[in-house]
Amino acid sequence: MAQLDILEHPDPRLRLHAEPVADFDDSLGCLIDDMLETLHANSALGLSAPQVDDSRRVLVLNPSENTSAPQVYVNPEVLSKSVPGLVEESCLSIPGIVGNVVRATEVRVRAQDCDGKPFECDLAAMDAVCLQHEIDHLNGKLFIDRLSLFRRLRIRAMMKTKARRQSNAA
Numbered sequence: 425m426a427q428l429d430i431l432e433h434p435d436p437r438l439r440l441h442a443e444p445v446a447d448f449d450d451s452l453g454c455l456i457d458d459m460l461e462t463l464h465a466n467s468a469l470g471l472s473a474p475q476v477d478d479s480r481r482v483l484v485l486n487p488s489e490n491t492s493a494p495q496v497y498v499n500p501e502v503l504s505k506s507v508p509g510l511v512e513e514s515c516l517s518i519p520g521i522v523g524n525v526v527r528a529t530e531v532r533v534r535a536q537d538c539d540g541k542p543f544e545c546d547l548a549a550m551d552a553v554c555l556q557h558e559i560d561h562l563n564g565k566l567f568i569d570r571l572s573l574f575r576r577l578r579i580r581a582m583m584k585t586k587a588r589r590q591s592n593a594a
Contacts, residue, residue, distance in 0.1 A: 425461045428476040433518045433566060434583065442474050442481040442562040445498050448540035452480070452498070456538050459484045460494050468516055470554040472561035475517050483558035487550040495551075497535040500559055503544070504532045511553050513567045521579055525570045527553045 431438055445452060455478055463471045463484055473482040485495040505528030514522045531552040534544045547555055557567055568579055 425457045427465045428458050428462045430462070430466070430471075430475050430516045431477055433568070435517075437477055438474060438517055438561070438566065439564040440474060440479065441564045442472070443479050445480050445482060445536070448498070448536075448538065452482070453538060455480065455482060456484065456496055460486075460496075463494070466516055469550070470558045471516065472558045474561050474564070481562050483555075483562065485551065485554050485558065487554045496538050497533065497555070497558075498538065498540070500533055500535040500555065500562070502531050502533055502556065502559060505556075506530045513553070513557060515557070515567055517561075518566060518568060518579075521568065521582075523568060523571045523575060523579075525567055527556050529553065531555060 455473065459471050459473065459476060459482070462468075462476060463486055469487045470483060470485045473480045481499045483497050483500060485497070486493070507529045508526055509529045510524050511527050511529075512522060513525050513527075529552050530546070530548045532544065532546050533555060534542065536542050560567065560569075568576055571579070
């Protein structure tokens with residue numbers, strides 16, 4: 425297993441739509457293992473394959489305190505959503521940025537496990553929110569896209585200032 429590098433906004437690869445997984449082979453197993461190691465090393469709640477520069481529709485979650493029970497979703501699809509709520513989100517790919525986003529707090533999802541076996545399950549609270557956040561990544565969308573225009577413009581200005589400081593320091 426290896427810890428993977430995480431792409432950061434505004435990297436254009438974060439905006440690409442991930443491709444469905446067709447081959448449930450050793451390569452997929454290695455990706456999932458590496459994603460889980462990266463997730464735990466960063467004390468994160470979720471991670472999608474596009475965040476680690478892989479174009480497959482794979483995500484891993486571990487929103488609970490129990491690191492021995494991570495969840496793996498291959499080719500996930502939300503079947504239904506209910507109970508919208510305002511939740512505070514952040515993202516490994518957009519360090520230092522936090523924002524309030526409206527998300528469903530209950531979802532039903534269909535996916536496949538690491539061996540390709542299909543399953544459906546219901547998720548609630550933080551599990552549901554994390555799943556939707558990571559599925560957005562699979563679709564080339566970031567949580568900041570769900571913020572108000574004013575908040576997005578402020579974030580863009582902050583990121584330009586940060587980039588200028590980094591280039592001046594180099």
